[in-house]
Amino acid sequence: MSERPVDPIAIDVSDLLQKTVASLHSHLVTRPTGRAVRMAIEARLGETGEMSLSLIDLSEVTVLDFSCADEVVAKLVQRSQGPGGSGTFFVFRGVREPHRDQIEVVLSRQGLAAVAQTDEGRFELLGATTPAEAATWRVLEDRGLLAGEDVTEALPGRDGRDALERLVHRHLAFQSPITGRWHALSRLVSHLL
Secondary structure (H helix, E strand, O other): OOOOOOOEEEEEHHHHHHHHHOOOOOEEOOHHHHHHHHHHHHHHHOOOOOEEEEEEEOOOOOEEOHHHHHHHHHHHHHHHHOOOOOEEEEEEEEEOHHHHHHHHHHHHHOOOEEEEEEOOOOEEEEEOOOHHHHHHHHHHHHHOEEOHHHHHHHOOOHHHHHHHHHHHHOOOOEEOOOOOOEEOHHHHOHHHO
């Protein structure tokens, strides 16, 4: 049985960039440009309801500087993970080497993390995580889904279970309010890829 507890939406940043700043280039290189794109994403997310999962597609963005990585990636993540944060979960798609360092730096500086799909198609955590969070995320990512009875076997010891709770709190994993199952975000967006 395929359980999809939240319906994801795909947002193409290159398309938003062209519509928002009337640019023919897929370059995110100034803070005002990044802010305009983030605001367009937030407006789109405002239409989705209380809880959402967004696949933010950076595949067609050729240049991403630090200020735009901060405006688009870090600020979206910060608003979802911070105190009183939104019910929005993010997966960033098409993170290539030219994007990776900028995203990693801005997230790490702010103690944030995000799920990213690299250009090789692998999913990774970028930003600041503890070793226990990274190991727990990898177990969940490899399995795709953990039910309550699987947690003790998959994550022996208190550290893994605590890390799983932190991953959910940080919006790096999803726990269904209906079944209590824990989901890898990559599996929840898989039909959009």
